[in-house]
Amino acid sequence: MTKLEGEQTLMRIFIGESDRWQRRPLYEALVELFRQEGFAGATVLKGAMGFGARSVTHSDKLLRLSNDLPVVIEVVERQEKIEALLPRLDAMIEGGMITLEKARVIRYRK
Template sequence: MTRLEGEQVLMRIFIGEGDRWEKKPLYEALVEMLRREGMAGATVLKGAMGFGARSITHSDRLLRFSSDLPVIVEVVDSQEKIDAVLPFLDAMLEGGMVTLEKARVIRYFKV
């Protein structure tokens, strides 16, 4: 059983749905890398609308189909494990943003 209790780190990786890594969607490549590196888990969330540094709005509205909707990959794990994957992110991300914040974890999960 693996426990994540107490203070951990929440990492959010903000990218676009159209971003790629080695011919596959970047969010898929990130989840595969995070799994391979033994992270506790990862979740991919697709946004309905957003804009980034270039102020280009991307939306899923019927009349404004976008192939680059906002995507967030969330991971909660120890500071040490988060720090260990940051070099991978440096290599994989050409844009986007990564945020780190403290998270109080009150549950655990079975492996």
């Protein structure tokens, strides 16, 4: 089990719901990759509305169901572990954005 406390790195990956990696949803492939690599955890957040580099708005409020809503994957891990995985992420993500920032982790346990 990975113990994370103190200063860590928060990685956010911004992609679209319709993005794919080897015929499966990219966000699923990324979460599985993080699990296989022993990351402490990952969370996928589906946005209600957003736009990207092409300034096309995607919203769940349109009469038709949008099939490309914004998706954000959040991971908190040691910086070295994230940096080591960036080349693989670069190969998987064709369009989107990754942000990295310092995060102070306060872990609560039962």
